[in-house]
Amino acid sequence: MSAPTDPCAPLLARAEALLEDLxxxxxxxxxxxxxxxxxxxxxxxxxxxxxxxxxxxxxxxxxxxxxxxxxxxxxxxxxxxxxxxxxxxxxxxxxxxxxxxxxxxxxxxxxxxxxxxxxxxxxxxxxxxxxxxxxxxxxxxxxxxxxxxxxxxxxxxxxxxxxRPLDADRLREAIIVENRRRALLADLASLRAREPWRLKASEAYLLTRAGAVLPCAEHIELLEAFLAAAPERPVRAYDNVRVIVLGAFCEQPPIGLIRTLERSGCDLVDDDFQLGLCAIDGAIPLDEDVGDQSPLDTHDPLDALVLSYTLRGQATATRYIADGVKGEALVNRVRTLGAEGVILAAPSFCDPALLDQPMIEQALNDAGIPFTSFKYAENSAQFQTIREQAGAFSDSVKLWGAA
Amino acid sequence: MSTQTASLSTPTTARAAGPAPAAKDLSQQRQKEMLADYFEKLTRAKEAGQKIVYTFVPGNLNELIAAAGMMNVLPEINALQSGMRGRSGGYITEAEKHGHSEDVCTYVKCDIGMMLNGNIGPTGTKLPEPDLLLLSYTGCFTFMKWFELLREHYKCPVAMLHVPYQPEGRITPDMRKYIVDQLEKSIIPALEKVSGRKLDRDDLAARMALSSKAEDDLVAVWESAKHTPSPIDGYFGGVYYIGPIFSAFRGTQGAVEYYRELRAEVEERIRLGLGPVGPDGPIGPERHRLVVEGPPNWTSFFDFWRMFSRENAVVCASTYTRVGGLYDLGFRHDPDRALESLAEYCLGCYTNLGLPSRIDLLEKYIREYQADGFLINSVKSCNSFSAGQLLILQELEKRTGVPGGFIESDLVDPRYFGKANIDNRLQSYFQMLDARKARGYA
Amino acid sequence: MKCVVGIDLGSTTTKAVLLDTEEGRILGQGITNSRSNYEVASAVARQEALTAARFRLLSEALHHGVDAATADRMQERLMLAFRHELFLTQLDGLAAALQATITAVVPLERRPEYHRAAELVIEAAVTFADAAFVPGAARKSDFFKDLASEAMAVAAAAICERTGVKYERLIGVFDRAILDVEREVTAFEFETLLVRAARRALATYEPEARAAAETHLLGAVEQTNAVVLDEVAFVGTGYGRQTLPFPKEAVRSEILCHGRGAHRFFPGTRTVLDIGGQDTKAIQVDEHGVVTSFQMNDRCAAGCGRYLGYIADELNLGLHELGPLALGAKRVVKVNSTCTVFAGAELRERLSVGERREDILAGLHRAIMLRAMSLLARSGGVRNQLTFTGGVGKNPMATRVLRELVTESYSADVDLNLHPDSIYMGALGAALFAFDDHRAGRAIVPTALRALYEKAEPDACAGDCGCEGGADKESCHA
The missing domain is CATH 3.40.50.11890 (Rossmann fold)
Incomplete structure (x- = not known):
């Protein structure tokens, strides 16, 4: 008897090939x-x-x-x-x-x-x-x-x-297409949060990363194809610890490291990998009512693009949190997604991520959310220590959660 | 009090490690008194109802702060003072114990460690807590994280002044307008709210006129190093000269007098044909003229200086002394365009310039100051300075034919000052300069 | 014969090179372990170089008037006998040091058995030397400390059994005595020792061949002993050069010396890569051997020789075994970190996932050489010829990988220069600077070093330099 085939395998293979197309x-x-x-x-x-x-x-x-x-x-x-x-x-x-x-x-x-x-x-x-x-x-x-x-x-x-010179109609069109992608990325995120065994973090990573090199419309096709086929994937539910990974927004961990985390008993239900594709919460507010933002106006597509960043930019270490509270956004996401812990994974010598970390840790401590942290480099080759650390973390979260 | 006074000009360690340069000069004495007086006022600030603003040196709005009736505290200066006083190592360890990474800026960790240890400032007394953190985000990304961290601790308001970067070495009207708008709509209201009084714009203009006077004299002091032999050391000595204007005194009568006096002293040295005074007294006949890029190391400041003075190597120009303003490129605070000129000041600080502009400036210094070498002190803490310095090295050698040296240390982390290692490189470098000269290289 | 001396005080070994003042020919090279006393190390290295220089003269004399094979055989025996004699002389020092140590640390009532043990140690070392200094016998090292320790390792257990001295105690006494011996320079008179060595060498000849050999050999010895090597200039360099008992003017940076030395061996080279125990240097020189730019590894020592040292320790191998082993790789495992701190962990993880040792080693070598390539790029790249020096330059895998990377990044036409004496590059450069100094009339003979070596008074200045040579003077101009 042959193993049931995964209808998503060719899509993931394509995404991985794009990643490897250096x-x-x-x-x-x-x-x-x-x-x-x-x-x-x-x-x-x-x-x-x-x-x-x-x-x-x-x-x-x-x-x-x-x-x-x-x-x-x-x-x-x-x-x-x-x-x-x-x-x-x-x-x-x-x-x-x-x-x-x-x-x-x-x-x-x-x-x-x-x-x-x-x-x-x-x-x-x-x-x-x-x-x-x-x-x-x-x-x-x-x-x-x-x-x-x-x-x-x-x-x-x-x-x-x-x-071509910037033209409002074309920009409007591009924003509409981008918003379609944003909706699909949101679907991808909720599928992963709901059924992490159906869409692993490493797979979500590859699918998102494909958008780094593809025109938006092509990326949409890939995402749609995956989301359509995902229910047919031959997968089995399992019980892992649900964690969020934070700090990897710029220099990316090797895909092997993400897989290592998965293999050590963690379901990464959310992350800030390759934040550039996801740095905006929700849609670009084209024609939306966002209150008085004069002199900007959401009916102007360029203004809408600007407001998407100023109003909806995600909380991250490179963005000044004017009146907000450090770590609040993360704590909220942990609650919303039912995550049980946080892994703070920052590249070595990454000033923004590492300077942010003590404040994030404080917020997690205050909220009673367990976390662990390690550093990596994009060319890290040693995963053994990280595997042990993540394994110990997931074990302790299980025990801690049960207690 | 006065014997405990430490400042940019008269660190207490100077006594142990060697006399401060030109210790007998009047300007030196005046600077010491100015700083002692300032710290004395800071100590009594809270009881006097004086509001305190913490802010950074590059892009600081000193005239504005003073015109709003407030006093500034500069965490960078406190950190470098802690470094000179041998305290930084302990502070950094303390911050690391509290979860700060060993990878990041040691100014920040030193400051956090000092804060966790009761915030005892350079004079040995407790510094007042801030009423406002004025985050002039100029030329350094870490500044933003630094004040986010302090805000967590002090729970006080922060005023963010986002100063755009000058990637192409020019200030566009959009940049200037963005800053002026921020000053008008966000910074001045924030200052007024905390101080409880309206900004006195006439006072601001008057202060900026004073700034401009002092800036003229400071430039004359810097440029005195174009003489051979140079009457000053523009790096090790230079950090003393920038003390008043980079800290609390820009826009004060005290600074005007200090720089007038300093300039006269330097001109007298030129007349007498004297070279600079090093950590152990007058430096011998000028053997090498150098331009230095990058901040000094503070924990072994005098040992570091000796590696130069011992070889009769004089630094005629340095970029570190321009982090608080590139006055020698012509910028002056302008009372008639107060906010615009503050905007231009913020935009024009050295580390806010794109790498190509930094290279152009260094090239200009090498040529105009007739340097026979240039040296990069690459500090681990400061990516704003350090990232790209190896390209600067390569490009400057290519353009000028003058050989560059490269050493590594840190601002205030004593673990990153490898004395033997740095000494070894510097000696090799100086000997290479000699060998090249003997062979008739430029 | 007038000569100049260059000394390279390295972190692991100290080297000396002697040049004649006529043409700047290399007369002799000497090397010793740097030990804890740099002053002694430089005196010993210099002594070794002087010895080598005299043997060179001796060799010339021996080859005069007989066929080369006969002369070679004679020279080999004489050299061996000389080493043997030198060892015995040093052993006298060790015997005295052992007795002194015992007096210092052993309670009075226990001393007799320790004194007896010490005598046995020396006897054992003499026996060991008899076997070690015969033609064809393999010696791991010619350093006295290594030889004596080896002898001790062989005999210690039996000596303890015979005398009742505890093993650890005896080793403790021995180690302390060795340290004391290493702190001093063994004084010997070359001429006397050479005559003794000649006798010893002659004893190895068959009686019928002895008479003919004797005439030739003793003639050559007499001729050699008649030459006075007069050192007229010194220059010191190396990692520990600040601790050399030399005045500042007689010290040069190792960068300048390495560049100059490499240029002497390979006048066409414009780029020099030196990978030593503690640091890596990329040096550019002009057509005269003058350094025009250089780069050293940054504060992080990743990728230096020391890294290979950790790896060798981790694998329980000798440092010299790594390269040949790596040559046997079937594939190159990708290694990205050359951080010395993680060297062991990286290696263990690779081994644990079943990678072959050879393949991992190949990857480690590649990683090190990639760092070196970056440093070369920083210093200005590689031009026509690249000269590779330093301890790692002796590693065949390192040189193979360097060749490949230079071809990839620059050109297959770049010559890669290797020299069996590359370890002496720094000392050679220093000697060349001393040669210049002598020519320019500003040569310096540090009397402190001379005193240490000759046990002479510190005012042993040649007297023709006009200096007063007072006992309080550190140096004088020769």
Missing amino acids: SLHGVAAWKAAHGGAPAIGIMPVFAPRPLFEAIGVLPVNIYGGGDRVDVIKGDAYYQSYICHIPRSTIEMGLGGQLDALDGMVFPSTCDVIRNLSGMWRMLFPQKYSAYLDLPQTFEAPLGGLFYRHELSRIAAELVARGA
Whole structure:
């Protein structure tokens, strides 16, 4: 008797192939099929993809070289106390693996990514390179207007690189498509939270990550196909500890590490991996009533895009929490999802995540939520210690929960 | 009180490790008194009903704070003072015990550790708690996390001033407007709310006029190092010279007088053909002229300085002394455009410049100060400075033909100052400069 | 014969090189373990280099007038006999140190049995030496400490049984005495020792061949002993150079010395990679061997020789065994961390998932060399020739991986220079600087070192430099 086949297997295999396509052959193919239209890399954490799609640019989220790039030249530019993602990204750039890209956008994630923007400008003078200063004030007349200028500026600059001028109708269209994707990502998230055995975290990771290199419409097809086939997956329910992973919003853990966590008795019911694709809570508020945000107006698609960030940006370490309480959003998510614990997984030398951690731990302590923490690098190869730690954590949560 | 006084200008460890430079100079004495007086006032601030603002050096709004009737406390300065006083190691350990990672900025951990230990400041007395955290988010991402952490502890209001980065080394009208709007709509109201009084705009303008005067003299002091031999050390000595203007005294009559006096002293040194004074007295005949990029190490400040002074190596210009303002590029606080010029000040701090602009500036220093070498002190704590410094090194060598040196240390974590290791590299570097000179390299 | 001396005081070993002042030819090289006393280590290394220089002269004399095979055989026996004699001389020092230690630490009533044990230790060492210093016998090391310890390891149990001294106690006394011996330089007169060695060597000849050999050998010895090696300049370098009893002017950075030394061996090289125990250096030199830029590993020592040391310890192997073992890899396991702190853990995890030891080692070597490649890139890249020096330069897997990576990142046309004496690069560079100093009339002879070596008065200045050579002077200009 042969094992029942998983109708989702080919979809997951495709997603994994996209993850492994470090040389961006898919992007090159897209460009060829679109008359050489530009493709622009986006470093973590966040830049609004619909803006790029609206002007005919393929946005490509770049997450470094993971554990599959030998870093030589990249290390020549970085001291040992700096995280890994800029090293492998430079390595790929100098090695020609990012040649399919016409430029890069560096959001204001941290000082390392910020400085990388200048390095990129010098190392690849022929390519477009932009720093996207995300606002840290969120009132519409302050940060809102500033951010609007930033987005307009980048869109205008890209015209010289073959992009179409920004046009309200096309942006409106792109936002509608993006909102469709956002709804599907939300479905994916709720399926995973409901039946983590039907959609494992590592699988959700691959499906989401596919959106880093695919045009939105194609990503939607993939997500729809998966969600349609998911009920038919030959899976068996099991009883693991439900945890949320936090801190991995920029440099990504190797997929092997995510699988290691799953194998050590944890269901990762939520995470902030590759936050760039999910950094907004809910939809982009196009035409929505969001109260007085003058001078911005949700009927203007660019304003709507701006407001999605200022009003609905997720709480994360790189975003200033003006009047909120640190860790509150996480505690709420733990409650909503019925999670039993939190794993704080931060890349080594990640300033935002690690400086945030004591405050997050405090909030978790205050709420009586168990947690454990470890550091990783995108090229971590040792999972043994993490497996033991996560295993011990899940065991203790089970015992603690039962007591 | 006065014997306990430690400040940027007269750290108490200086006595043990060697005399402070030009200890007899009047300006030095004046600076010491200014700081002693300031800390004395801080100690009595609460009982005097004085409101306290914690803020950061780069992009600080000192004139605005003072015009709003408040006093500032600068956690960075406290951290570096703790480093010089040999306290930082313990504070950092304390913070790490409370869950702070060994990977992150040691200024932050030192400050948190000091806070957890009763917030005893550089003078040995307890610093007043903040009534407001004025988060001037300029040139350093960690500033934001730092005040988030302090807010958790003090539960006081925070005013966020988001200063955009200058990726291309120029200030756009959008950037300036964004800051001016924040000042008008958010920062000034926050200051007024805490101080309980309306901002006196005339007072603000008057203070900015004073700033501008002191800035003129400071630039003259910096640029005196273009003379050969240089009358000053623009890095180790330089951190003393920037003391008043980078801390609480920009926009005060005291600073105007201090810089006038300092400038006169430096001009006198030039007239007499004197070189700088090092940690152990006058430095011998100038052998190497260097430009230095990156902050100094504070825990072994004098040992570090000796590695240069012993070799008669003089730093003629440094970027660290520009973190509180690039006045030598022409910027002045302008009473007629008070908020606009504050915005430009915030935008123009060294670490808020894109890497290409930083390289341009260093190249300019190497050429204009006729340096025969440049050195990067890469500090573990500060990614804002450090990320990209190896490219800076490579690019500067390519553009100027002047050889660069590279060493690593930290701001205030004594575990990261490998004395023998750094000494070894510096000696190798200086000997390489000699060998190159002997071979007729530029 | 006038000569100049370069000394490289490394973290693990100390090296000395002697050059003649006429043409700058290498006369002799010496090496010793750095031990806890750097001053003694440099004196010993220098003594070794002097000895080597004299043997070089001796070799020339021996090869004069007889066929090469005869001369070679004669030289080999003489060298061995000399080492043997030197060992016995050092053993006298050990005997005295043992007695002194016993007097210092053993209660009066127990001393007789300890004194007896000490005598037996020395007897055992003499016996051990008789077997060790014969042609063809394998010795792991020529360092006195290693040889004496080996002898001790063989004999200790039996000696304890015979004398009733507790094993641990005897070892304790021995270790302390060895340390004392290592703290001093064994004084010997080369000429006398050489004559004794010649007698010992002659005794190994068949009686019928002895007479002919005797005439030739003693003639050559006499000729060699007539030459005075006059050291007229010193330069010191290396990790511990600050502790050398040299004035500042006679100390050079090891970066400059390594660059210069490598350039001497390979004048066409513009890039030098040195991987030592504690650090890795990438150096660029010009056509004169002047360093134009350099980079050292950052504060983190990952990827230095020490890392391989940890790995060897973890596998219970000798350091020199790692490379050859790694050459037997069938595939290269991907290793991403060369952090010394995690070296053991990384290795154990790999082994636990069933990876072959050879394959893991291949991965570790690759990881180390990747770091070195980054450092090379930092320093300005690799140009026409790359000279690889330092302890790791002796590791065949390291050199193979370096070759591959240089080909990948630069070109297959880059020459990779290796030299069997690469460990002496730093000392050679220092000697070349001493040579320059001598030529420029600013040579320095640190009298402290001379005093240590010759047991002479500190004012042993040659006297022609105009200095007063007072006892309170640290150095004088020769």
